Amino acid sequence: MVNDYHSSGTFMPTFREVPPFDGPLAQEKRPSRPGGVYLDWGPQIPECYDVDYIHALVRDPFWVCVYWLLGGPKTERWLRKLGQDTDFILILKRDDEVRYEYVVPRKCPFYWINVRPGGAYFARIIVRHGNKLIEICRTPRFTTPKPWVKSVGGEVSPLMSEAMEKFGFAASEVEVLSAYEEGAGSVGRSPVALPLHDAFSYPTPTSSSGQNHE
């Protein structure tokens, strides 16, 4: 890595008292010892923005990563009204009315949630005011991938069957959903291994006649 680079001194927005994103923590701008490696991680960027915003990033059929930024006017207004220790509640709601609620910190912006394959969801952050739910922000509706096959009339063509079998893909909706039910709705900072991960391990190379023509 080059060692003569200096950041350009660009304008930096004011820091706010909100948590850092999980970016690089070691901002070593000078070698810690003579001859040490000089690593330039680039200019500082803000730790938050003045918005009330929630977003859900789909990782695969089983996991979404939800993050939120609660630095906007709506959050500020309700915190003034309800007090600084008001609970923020993350709600994840599926189209079939199944719903998960989590009391979440204002300052912990990444939540990994185990979700159902082939589901349609939206997420929102609310605060409670008496019996009322006050919405701070919400995601658009999003869908998770559906790793099973559905065909017109319920029959899968022989060639499709061959592809599914040969390439090791899951074909059964029941099989996929039972794998999901074990961890439904659980939350973690780091998702566990994907169920059915082996569905994408490739077989040894063969021709379509099933023989390896080495």
Added chain:
Amino acid sequence: MSEHPGILILHLHAHLPYVRHPEHSSFMEEDWLFEAISETYVPLLISMDRLMNEDVPFKLSMTLSPPLCEMLDDDLLRTRYAIRLDKLVQLGEKEIERTNSDPAMNAAAKFHLQFFKEVRDYWRKVQGDLISKFRYLQNSGHLEIMTCCATHGFLPHIANDEAIRAQLRIAANNYRKHFHRSPNGIWLAECAYRQGLDELLAEEGYSYTFLDAHGILYSEPAPKNGVWGTVRSPSGITFIGRDIESSKQVWSANEGYPGDPAYREFYRDVGYDREQDYIEPFLHGGGTRHNLGYKYYRITGDVQLDEKQPYDPTQAAMTARQHAENFHFNRTQQFKHLRAHTEGIPVVLAPYDAELFGHWWFEGPNFLESFMRLVAQYSDQFVLGSGSDACDKCTEQLAKPSASSWGAGGYFSVWLNESNQWMYPHLHEGERRMIRAASCDPASPLHRRIRDQMGRELLLAQSSDWAFIATTATTVPYAVRRFREHISALLTLDEMFHSQNPDVQKLEELEDRHRIFPEIDTSAYTRRPENG
């Protein structure tokens, strides 16, 4: 059974992140481009020239991503590459002298010097203008070039349709600039697809794209031909799925062809093997060791690097030909099987990273040339074609493809995990600011330039390469630095856009440093009125 024997789409996806550092006299990461030119792009062009000169019919499909096109067309980088090439030739001459008493090493040194001299001759012959060569091959019908998302942006994780549209539209405009026609197909960065993207692709005038196998297999309804036919979405985009069988024969690190013991070992390089003083003149400033392209050992087998045996180019070339024959035989068998079972003309899509051929797998271009000769010789078995050919000839089934990517795990975890999740709030904030700026009339021509540069910075930050590098933990400081530079610049420019007295010097500095897409049109970011 159809009379047409079937179409094999041999697709090479050529992309590199935009790496151009005018602020330094020499910059190590620019070698990503230089190595790919020497080891992949020029050898491929030489192969294709040879086939054309011998009237061997062939057709390849390639992506040349917009950042790659911009770099290949950049005067500064072309000048630097020519200097680099001269240095490598000088190194070769020094190596021949040094290895004089060791016949095996001396032969390998001579082979490499000859290789770099041929590359330099070609570079000089075409005056460093590789884009024109690719364009010529496309116009002659031997190559179909697809574009790619403008900066290889990972579309499923872009929050706003406007920002996706910009990735698609700016790519098409850039393609027109370089290839003088509109693109028919687009390679989605990392083959990453989510439901609904097809509508945006159709709006921007694209006809087809490629997905990984499960993107097609999990379509709804399931396509009768599996991945060996085309699928048309309700919005009119044609999708073709990757054939796993042909992919794995080439891709697999363990079982694929590139791992053969006879092939050149990538990781034994003079840049690491020789004394520091000896190679110092050929390194970038700072003396950090890096590859120099002179590699004298073969893969040998599962042994330590210091146990590798000398490289024999003749034996390696022979092995490449044998592998081409094996690949041709397997495809012949595959098409025979498919013709008996598919409705209409079967299609097999075999996509690879272009840089696999030559850069990682040194003998890859030999393999490809031998394979294309075999296809021409036995054209009754199957023919080479492009995505457009498949759209024209194959029976399409109406279906909605499934979310997927060609990354590990088949979905998006390579580009979304604990090492890179921190990037997304910044990217999405960048999108919001860009969309807001695009919705305002610029106060002056200067403000328009500021907004255009904002667009460039956002696009560059969106490159999927940064998240990928964070996951693979390779050159992480560089990726993080680049990401932060672009986000920081975007925020600065946003302030300037809303200011009465913008800092012109700052703008010019950024325009010079990140000068991709001089033709940029940021209208794609304009928010459309809500329907209904």
